[in-house]
Amino acid sequence: MKFRHLLQSALTLLLAASTATAKDIKLLNVSYDPTRELYQEFNTAFAKHWQAKTGDKVTVQQSHGGSGKQARSVIDGLEADVVTLALAYDVDAIAQKGRLLPADWQKRLPQNSAPYTSTIVFLVRKGNPKGIKDWSDLVKPGIGIIPANPKTSGAARWAYLAAWGYALKQNNGDEARAKEFVAKFYKNVPVFDTGARGATTTFIQRGIGDVLVGWENEAFLALKEQAKGGYQLVVPSVSILAEPPVAVVDKVVKRRGTAAVAKGYLDYLYSDEGQEIAARNYYRPRSATVAAKFADKFPKLQLFTIDELFGGWQKATKTHFADGGTFDQIQRK
Amino acid sequence: MNWKWLVVLPALAVAPTLTQPASAQAPGGDTQKLLQRIDELEQKMKIFERKRELDVEAARDATKTATSISEGTSGFAVRSADTNFVIKVRGYVQTDARFFPGDRNTGAVNDTFLLRRVRPIIEGTVYDTFDYRLMLDFGQNLASGSSAANQGQIQDAYVTAKLYPEFQIQVGKFKEPVGLERLQSGANLLFIERGFPTQLAPNRDVGIQVQGDLWNSRLSYQAGIFNGVADGGSGDADTADTDKDIAARLFAHPFKDSDSDALRGLGFGVSGTVGNHNTATRTYTTPGQQRFFSYTAGTASAGQHQRVSPQGYYYYGPFGVLGEYVISSQKVRNAAATRRLTHTAWQLATSYFLTLEDNSFKPIAPRANFTLGGPGWGAVELTARVGQLDVDNDAFPTFASTATSASEATSWGVGANWHLNRNVKLSLDYERTVFEGGTSAYLINGEHAILSRVQFSF
Numbered sequence: 180m181k182f183r184h185l186l187q188s189a190l191t192l193l194l195a196a197s198t199a200t201a202k203d204i205k206l207l208n209v210s211y212d213p214t215r216e217l218y219q220e221f222n223t224a225f226a227k228h229w230q231a232k233t234g235d236k237v238t239v240q241q242s243h244g245g246s247g248k249q250a251r252s253v254i255d256g257l258e259a260d261v262v263t264l265a266l267a268y269d270v271d272a273i274a275q276k277g278r279l280l281p282a283d284w285q286k287r288l289p290q291n292s293a294p295y296t297s298t299i300v301f302l303v304r305k306g307n308p309k310g311i312k313d314w315s316d317l318v319k320p321g322i323g324i325i326p327a328n329p330k331t332s333g334a335a336r337w338a339y340l341a342a343w344g345y346a347l348k349q350n351n352g353d354e355a356r357a358k359e360f361v362a363k364f365y366k367n368v369p370v371f372d373t374g375a376r377g378a379t380t381t382f383i384q385r386g387i388g389d390v391l392v393g394w395e396n397e398a399f400l401a402l403k404e405q406a407k408g409g410y411q412l413v414v415p416s417v418s419i420l421a422e423p424p425v426a427v428v429d430k431v432v433k434r435r436g437t438a439a440v441a442k443g444y445l446d447y448l449y450s451d452e453g454q455e456i457a458a459r460n461y462y463r464p465r466s467a468t469v470a471a472k473f474a475d476k477f478p479k480l481q482l483f484t485i486d487e488l489f490g491g492w493q494k495a496t497k498t499h500f501a502d503g504g505t506f507d508q509i510q511r512k
Numbered sequence: 513m514n515w516k517w518l519v520v521l522p523a524l525a526v527a528p529t530l531t532q533p534a535s536a537q538a539p540g541g542d543t544q545k546l547l548q549r550i551d552e553l554e555q556k557m558k559i560f561e562r563k564r565e566l567d568v569e570a571a572r573d574a575t576k577t578a579t580s581i582s583e584g585t586s587g588f589a590v591r592s593a594d595t596n597f598v599i600k601v602r603g604y605v606q607t608d609a610r611f612f613p614g615d616r617n618t619g620a621v622n623d624t625f626l627l628r629r630v631r632p633i634i635e636g637t638v639y640d641t642f643d644y645r646l647m648l649d650f651g652q653n654l655a656s657g658s659s660a661a662n663q664g665q666i667q668d669a670y671v672t673a674k675l676y677p678e679f680q681i682q683v684g685k686f687k688e689p690v691g692l693e694r695l696q697s698g699a700n701l702l703f704i705e706r707g708f709p710t711q712l713a714p715n716r717d718v719g720i721q722v723q724g725d726l727w728n729s730r731l732s733y734q735a736g737i738f739n740g741v742a743d744g745g746s747g748d749a750d751t752a753d754t755d756k757d758i759a760a761r762l763f764a765h766p767f768k769d770s771d772s773d774a775l776r777g778l779g780f781g782v783s784g785t786v787g788n789h790n791t792a793t794r795t796y797t798t799p800g801q802q803r804f805f806s807y808t809a810g811t812a813s814a815g816q817h818q819r820v821s822p823q824g825y826y827y828y829g830p831f832g833v834l835g836e837y838v839i840s841s842q843k844v845r846n847a848a849a850t851r852r853l854t855h856t857a858w859q860l861a862t863s864y865f866l867t868l869e870d871n872s873f874k875p876i877a878p879r880a881n882f883t884l885g886g887p888g889w890g891a892v893e894l895t896a897r898v899g900q901l902d903v904d905n906d907a908f909p910t911f912a913s914t915a916t917s918a919s920e921a922t923s924w925g926v927g928a929n930w931h932l933n934r935n936v937k938l939s940l941d942y943e944r945t946v947f948e949g950g951t952s953a954y955l956i957n958g959e960h961a962i963l964s965r966v967q968f969s970f
Contacts, residue, residue, distance in 0.1 A: 255594070256596055256639075369559045370559050370562050370566065373569075373570070377566075387555065
């Protein structure tokens with residue numbers, strides 16, 4: 180009995196000591212290509228916030244790459260506590276193929292789990308020598324378009340659908356005309372990169388093509404970093420509302436004991452500070468207050484959603500990006 | 513690079529024109545076309561180079577995500593790109609020759625070539641954490657005649673959850689953690705056959721074991737619960753009783769991280785088992801694998817069985833020595849009586865590499881592989897040992913007959929191992945065994961055994 184009493188006392192002391200001690204926590208955020216700068220700033224702010232709130236020290240590691248490839252890595256075992264990807268379809272794949280989070284993951288956070296949005300715009304060389312103003316200018320002969328490959332890049336899928344949506348609107352919903360338009364669009368693509376950041380490299384560092392078609396935030400970032408480089412933004416008349424989603428990877432956080440901090444991390448993206456960081460990094464904030472504060476930063480244009488024109492990501496993927504889909508058909512021509 | 517010349521040469525050709533001040537001469541129609549052509553060629557060149565760059569990146573990514581296949585001294589291995597999944601195909605074959613000079617006039621038929629062990633091994637890892645191993649043996653009982661008598665056996669079939677280095681769980685059929693020499697691989701023995709202590713220690717059994725290495729492997733432990741097997745025996749199921757054996761072992765390398773070469777190779781420990789058995793008893797054999805003790809018909813174990821084994825080894829440069837002692841105490845019963853019998857066995861075995869390789873409990877690699885006509889000789893190892901198995905005198909005459917059994921066997925032997933490389937090993941041993949207490953010609957004269965082996969492992 181004496182021994183049992185000693186053991187109980189020791190365990191009680193251990194428990195008390197462990198609960199009183201601040202923890203060092205590591206999180207892995209698996210994200211897509213152009214969010215490096217956003218999450219570098221956000222991670223620092225969140226670590227500060229979390230330490231003030233709980234006393235725990237959080238270090239967030241980042242992993243970036245093409246959205247589809249990143250999803251595949253998580254399915255294959257990359258231990259992501261949270262994913263912040265370019266497409267809801269990629270998170271769906273993690274839920275369906277990896278069974279790492281529930282199918283209704285998108286309902287767990289506000290605004291379809293997309294704390295910020297973006298769209299697809301054009302970046303052209305200084306003076307806009309080819310006179311590019313809208314989507315219709317891109318399909319003219321002799322124009323070199325630099326998007327990424329829709330087979331591997333989330334940004335490229337958004338760009339593809341933006342072009343398709345524009346053509347649908349111009350042709351009263353005629354799918355055949357839209358397909359013809361998009362075929363012409365991709366005929367003008369001299370080289371495909373696997374991700375959005377690679378496409379930017381092709382356009383800016385390698386000096387290839389007349390127009391970069393990609394993320395709005397990536398275009399702004401390029402303008403900021405290449406202030407003397409001679410580029411200018413062209414905002415088309417219409418584009419797509421891109422909603423990059425975020426999600427906690429349930430099975431991983433359960434195994435690693437990081438559920439609370441992972442949820443706190445994503446919740447903080449919706450806070451005023453999180454929204455301001457997103458806006459500062461050229462992502463359109465969801466918060467009306469923060470959006471108003473940064474209103475002059477983001478050009479106004481007509482935006483359509485994927486649900487409106489394509490029936491959601493599952494349907495769009497099956498129709499356009501699956502093997503044998505319209506993108507493959509266009510490429511074979 | 514050729515594309516650059518395509519751009520540069522036309523550019524040089526028109527250079528005098530282009531260097532004229534704009535006011536003096538605005539680009540004419542032809543010049544404009546030429547400039548446009550240069551731009552186009554430059555774009556093509558850039559596109560070509562970027563495509564090549566992307567191809568290189570794609571190839572590098574493909575390498576990162578590709579499954580790797582390797583083949584070498586440790587067999588054939590396939591690894592997933594993240595190394596979380598590994599499967600290895602390995603194995604070894606031992607072809608022995610046993611000759612017993614001096615017993616021709618006794619009528620014994622025991623000189624033979626035989627396939628001692630034929631063991632394919634499949635082992636690997638899944639999800640980084642779980643190791644598995646399956647080892648079959650097609651060399652069992654071949655000594656008794658043709659391949660028709662061969663009974664392929666499952667030697668190892670287990671999975672190990674490597675939760676932490678300090679705490680792992682192993683489930684399946686594997687060696688009980690008792691005999692020191694028994695825990696050494698059959699492909700890595702000093703002598704062709706194991707010494708007497710192994711006769712009293714359990715072999716492979718089915719059960720569950722926790723194990724781990726503590727303090728940077730200065731102390732290792734294993735503890736498990738098993739069906740329980742007779743001395744030297746293996747089992748796949750326990751149909752004789754519902755009792756189970758508990759087996760445990762502690763082994764220390766206290767100077768593992770020492771700066772002193774003379775101390776680093778010291779390891780010692782103790783192991784043991786306890787349990788109740790109601791199974792058939794086993795016979796004891798000499799290093800030449802000839803039977804020198806067997807219980808009389810109708811004798812079986814009947815109650816508590818305990819084993820204790822202090823053990824240790826020491827390696828220093830090319831020198832190594834290994835020693836162990838086993839006490840096996842169990843109740844036996846036949847129609848005449850029930851009695852507790854306590855048998856003991858010990859051995860001391862030593863070896864020295866003439867070619868100065870570092871000696872080890874684990875497999876060694878020759879400094880230079882043997883090459884025909886070349887400078888390499890492989891590794892040459894000389895061995896010597898002495899050992900004894902002492903059967904409890906109370907076994908006679910109730911449980912054993914002096915006509916067929918001795919109460920004590922003492923042997924000494926010398927040998928040589930020639931490791932041509934990591935995969936091929938030739939061995940030659942001479943063992944002399946003398947007996948006490950037996951009355952047969954074999955037991956009176958003792959045994960001279962010449963054993964040889966050609967071993968191929970991969």
